[in-house]
Amino acid sequence: MATTADISIGSFIKHNGELCVILEYEHRTPGNLRAFYQAKMRNIRTGKLAEYRFRAGESVEVVRVEQKELQYLYAESDSLVCMDNETYEQVYVPKIFFGDSLQFIKEGVTVIIGFDGDNPIFGQAPPTAILQITYTEPGVKGDTATRAMKPATLETGAKINVPLFCNEGELIKVDTRTGEYMERVKQ
Incomplete structure (x- = not known):
């Protein structure tokens, strides 16, 4: 288990049983009160934003997420079929991971997919x-x-x-x- 000092912007953590990415992270020491960390994070599954205050030194479960650039080949039912350009392995990524940016993705474009082990957990279209x-x-x-x-x-x-x-x-x-x-x- 990691502590609040090990977290930074872009880190993936398990918070309330859900996978979240840290968007903003700030250490605060208000007046004569105890120090805390104010975090703004996005739930990977639902896309909702949440803010939370962590006590200094609190234990946090940091998740290692591997990001890969894959080429989008075609859509199949509720998934996008993407290919790893190095291994030529095809991966099925749920369309819901891309949200509203899905309508701007055309075949052959490179997308970023995040993996927890072998399972895709999020997708990101090019900016x-x-x-x-x-x-x-x-x-x-x-x-x-x-x-x-x-x-x-x-x-x-x-x-x-x-x-x-x-x-x-x-x-x-x-x-x-x-x-x-x-x-x-x-x-």
């Missing part, structure tokens, strides 16, 4: 994706001065808002965490 616009209303000349947006459908089927000057067939960069348009990409 940005370059996708082609398959449908949007045509842009009107001179509409670049305002920040007005219009709906567009991307090659993966995702629907986002893009600036008025974006047209069908253009490549755009999308933030997979928020689902927002970032910029146009030259071909």
Whole structure:
């Protein structure tokens, strides 16, 4: 068992029987009270955020999680089939691990999968994706001065808002965490 001094941002711990990742971790010593560690963590299974105060020196169960970069091949029912590029081993990863960023993942892209032993426990899409616009209303000349947006459908089927000057067939960069348009990409 580790103590609270062994934890840092990005550590995986078992908290209340659930696997969590530490997002923020701060040591506090308020006035003439005892010192404590304030932790903000995300539950890996549910994705919910939680805050907890650990006493200084409290025992914590740290979990060793191995992260691998795998290539996404195709979707099969409620899983994504990913391949390890070194061993060519295929792994089935539940779609729920990717959350809303799943709609921006296209075949052939590299994703990060976390393993506890041989079992995948979380998935992370790349931070940005370059996708082609398959449908949007045509842009009107001179509409670049305002920040007005219009709906567009991307090659993966995702629907986002893009600036008025974006047209069908253009490549755009999308933030997979928020689902927002970032910029146009030259071909």
